[in-house]
Amino acid sequence: MSLPPLASGAEGPHALRPLTTTVLDSLARGTATRGRPLPAGGPAAVAQRLHETIGDVLPQHGTGATAALTTLVQALTEGAADPAHPLCAGHLHCPPLAVATAADLAASALNPSLDSWDQAPAASELETLVTDALAHEVYGTQAAALVTTGGTESNQLALLLARELTGPAQLVCGAAAHHSLHRAAWLLALPQPVVLPAPTGTLDPAALHQALTTLHGPLLVAATAGTTDAGLIDPLPDIAAVCQAHNARLHIDAAYGGGLLFSDHHRPLLHGITHAHTVTLDLHKLGWQPAAAGLLAIRHPDETAALHHRADYLNAQDDTEAGHPDLLGRSLRTTRRPDILKIAVTLKALGRTGLGTLVDQVCAHAQTLADLITAHPRLELHSTPTISTVLFRPTNTPDTTVARIRRTLLEEGHAVLGRAHLDDRLWLKATLLNPHTRPDDLATLLELVEGHTPR
Numbered sequence: 001m002s003l004p005p006l007a008s009g010a011e012g013p014h015a016l017r018p019l020t021t022t023v024l025d026s027l028a029r030g031t032a033t034r035g036r037p038l039p040a041g042g043p044a045a046v047a048q049r050l051h052e053t054i055g056d057v058l059p060q061h062g063t064g065a066t067a068a069l070t071t072l073v074q075a076l077t078e079g080a081a082d083p084a085h086p087l088c089a090g091h092l093h094c095p096p097l098a099v100a101t102a103a104d105l106a107a108s109a110l111n112p113s114l115d116s117w118d119q120a121p122a123a124s125e126l127e128t129l130v131t132d133a134l135a136h137e138v139y140g141t142q143a144a145a146l147v148t149t150g151g152t153e154s155n156q157l158a159l160l161l162a163r164e165l166t167g168p169a170q171l172v173c174g175a176a177a178h179h180s181l182h183r184a185a186w187l188l189a190l191p192q193p194v195v196l197p198a199p200t201g202t203l204d205p206a207a208l209h210q211a212l213t214t215l216h217g218p219l220l221v222a223a224t225a226g227t228t229d230a231g232l233i234d235p236l237p238d239i240a241a242v243c244q245a246h247n248a249r250l251h252i253d254a255a256y257g258g259g260l261l262f263s264d265h266h267r268p269l270l271h272g273i274t275h276a277h278t279v280t281l282d283l284h285k286l287g288w289q290p291a292a293a294g295l296l297a298i299r300h301p302d303e304t305a306a307l308h309h310r311a312d313y314l315n316a317q318d319d320t321e322a323g324h325p326d327l328l329g330r331s332l333r334t335t336r337r338p339d340i341l342k343i344a345v346t347l348k349a350l351g352r353t354g355l356g357t358l359v360d361q362v363c364a365h366a367q368t369l370a371d372l373i374t375a376h377p378r379l380e381l382h383s384t385p386t387i388s389t390v391l392f393r394p395t396n397t398p399d400t401t402v403a404r405i406r407r408t409l410l411e412e413g414h415a416v417l418g419r420a421h422l423d424d425r426l427w428l429k430a431t432l433l434n435p436h437t438r439p440d441d442l443a444t445l446l447e448l449v450e451g452h453t454p455r
Contacts, residue, residue, distance in 0.1 A: 004065065007109040016109060022069045030077025037085035039078060040413035046079050081416055086434055086441035087448075090416040092228065092256055094433040096290040103345035104290050107338045114147075114336040116314040117324045123338040124325055130344045134281065135297045137261050139274050144301035145281075146330055147340055148294035151255030152180035154280035157296045157332065158251045159184040159220065161278060164306040166218035166249060170194060172211055173222040174203035176229060178253055181222050201230050201422065205238035212246040219248035225270055226256025229420035229429070230382065231389030233257055236272030244275070252276040255294070257387055259286020262355035266363060269386070274299075285433070286359055286387075289342055304329055361435040362388040369430060369442045378450055382427055391420055391427040394453040399426040405452045415448050 005015035039046050053075045062068065082088055084095035112120035114127060127147060135143035148154045155178065162169045171185050171193040185193050194215065196207050203223055212219060221243050223234040236252065243250040252273055258281040260266040273279060276299065283293040298304060308329045310317075315326040328334075346355070366385040373381040373392045382391035393402050402419075403426060409415040418429035428449065 008111065012109055016105075019065060019069060020105070022066050023073050026070050026073035027077050030074040030080070031082065033074075034078050034080070034082070034413070036413040037088035038081045038410060038413040038416050040411070042411040050075055050079055084434060084436075086437040087415040087445055089430040089432055089434075089445070090418040092285045092431055092433070094285055094288050096284075097288045097346060097350075099349045100289050100342040100346045103342040107341045110338075112338050114327055114330070114338060115334045116327055120327075120338065123341065124327055126344055127330070127338070127340040128325075130340050130347065131295065133347070134295060134343075138258075138279050138281070138297040139299055142301065144298045144304050145295045146298070146304065146307075147336070148296055148331070149292040150284065150294035151178065151253065151280050151282045152183070153332070154255070154282070154294050154296040155180045155222075155251075155253055156184035156187065158222075158278040158280065159188055159190065160332075161298070161303055161306055162218070162220045162249050162251070163188055163190060165303060166220075169218040169220035169249065170215055171220050171222060172196065172208065172215070172248070174198040174224065174234065176201055176203075176227040176232065177222055177224055178228055178255070181253070201227060201232045203234040203239060205235055205242050208239060209242045209245070212242065212248055219243075219246060220251060221248050222251045222253060223276075225252055225254035225258065225260075225273065226387055228256070229389075229422060230391055231256060231385060231387040231431070233269055233386055236270065236275070238272075240272050240275035250276045251278045251280070253280045255280045255282035256285050258282065259355070259359050260387065262286075262352055263359040263363075264356060265360055266387075277303075283343055283346075286362070287343070287346070287355070288358060288433075289346065293339055293343055307332070358435045362432050362437075365432045365435075365437050365442065366390050366430075368439055369432065369445075372439075372442055372446055376446060376450075378453065379446060382422065388432045390430045390432070391422065392430070392449075393425065393427050394449065397453060401454065402426045402428060405449060408452050409448060415445055417445075417449075 006012055007016055053071065083093045112123040114120045114124055117124055131145035131147065135145035146157065148157060168190055170191050171181060173181055173193060174196050175198040182193055194211060196203060196211055208221065221239065223236060223239045225233045240250055257270060260269055279297040281295040281297060283289045284291040287293060311328060315328050320326050366388040369390045370381055370385050373379045378395055380393050380395045406417050406419055406428060409417060418431060420427045420429045
């Protein structure tokens with residue numbers, strides 16, 4: 001039996017080319033077979049079809065690369081929720097750009113590991129170039145940024161830096177803050193977070209001022225630029241002023257809204273972001289990257305020194321003194337794939353203007369959907385969208401029916417909508433991240449909801 005070919009090295013591209021064709025053909029067949037944004041039948045039916053198609057996942061003798069790729073890629077595609085389908089709009093789950101996905105293939109083939117320079121000579125320098133550029137995009141001045149797996153890791157890293165730099169900080173956040181902040185406080189053995197009510201969906205500066213007045217010790221305030229439920233943005237300048245008055249450290253979770261920085265039209269919504277000590281970004285949302293593509297921007301670059309760690313086989317003192325970059329302080333992880341490559345290729349290919357156009361497009365789609373809902377006699381709009389999230393529900397319909405409509409659409413495979421509980425009511429949530437969506441698609445989405453609403 002001959003040894004299977006490798007993806008890198010001199011023969012790598014020749015080995016990958018036919019396999020890549022197999023993958024692309026299988027993706028096309030699987031998408032055509034599914035024919036809708038989600039596989040029909042619900043969890044049990046999807047599981048049964050997958051089991052029947054794949055059979056023994058670890059056979060005694062393999063089927064060969066072509067057959068395995070054909071079977072598994074097509075089965076996964078048939079059973080996928082396709083974020084590129086205009087009726088797949090339930091979550092902050094973007095359709096990745098083709099150019100970013102192509103770059104990710106190169107990253108997988110080369111497989112550099114960003115835990116020491118000798119495993120990733122060019123990739124480590126590219127990471128520095130891109131993170132410096134994105135940190136400057138946030139702060140408008142020299143700053144730092146670290147690559148993460150997404151908003152959850154970025155938030156955890158922000159809390160860790162606060163703990164290391166100020167002591168066991170008391171986290172204060174609004175009720176709409178992302179759940180990962182609470183988990184990070186738990187993981188880092190920080191005090192129980194103080195959660196302030198947010199009846200309007202955003203953090204109230206007056207309530208924050210009152211809370212900080214009664215608290216003692218190191219304080220960390222987490223504001224949000226793009227809440228998960230409704231895409232709302234906290235009043236960042238006012239919150240920053242309160243933090244400054246109380247000598248509290250400020251973290252802004254802009255995992256969703258951070259992409260607005262690329263848009264000349266929508267960037268003013270993030271006014272005040274430069275006052276944050278740390279900012280979470282997540283480009284597998286409004287950046288159209290394959291997951292994972294998170295970052296943590298840090299206003300003061302010297303604060304990253306708190307993450308310094310020594311492992312002689314990776315960053316020996318004499319190697320560092322000889323000019324080999326020390327990569328361990330750039331992440332909590334050791335082995336790291338070069339997620340920066342797909343981001344770098346996207347930035348180079350589209351530029352700020354190209355990315356800004358995509359941001360403007362999905363925000364315009366949200367406003368179009370909101371207008372259609374407002375004009376609809378049997379649908380109710382929660383509020384004017386801030387970014388690209390729209391909450392709505394059938395008028396005079398109980399929450400149980402709203403929940404059932406969503407699940408029915410999922411089980412039929414006709415549409416993917418999220419859910420949000422605000423104002424003591426359950427809302428259907430459309431998060432629009434596909435710039436190719438058309439007004440007719442949005443009208444179809446509403447027709448599907450209306451068609452399942454009892455009269």
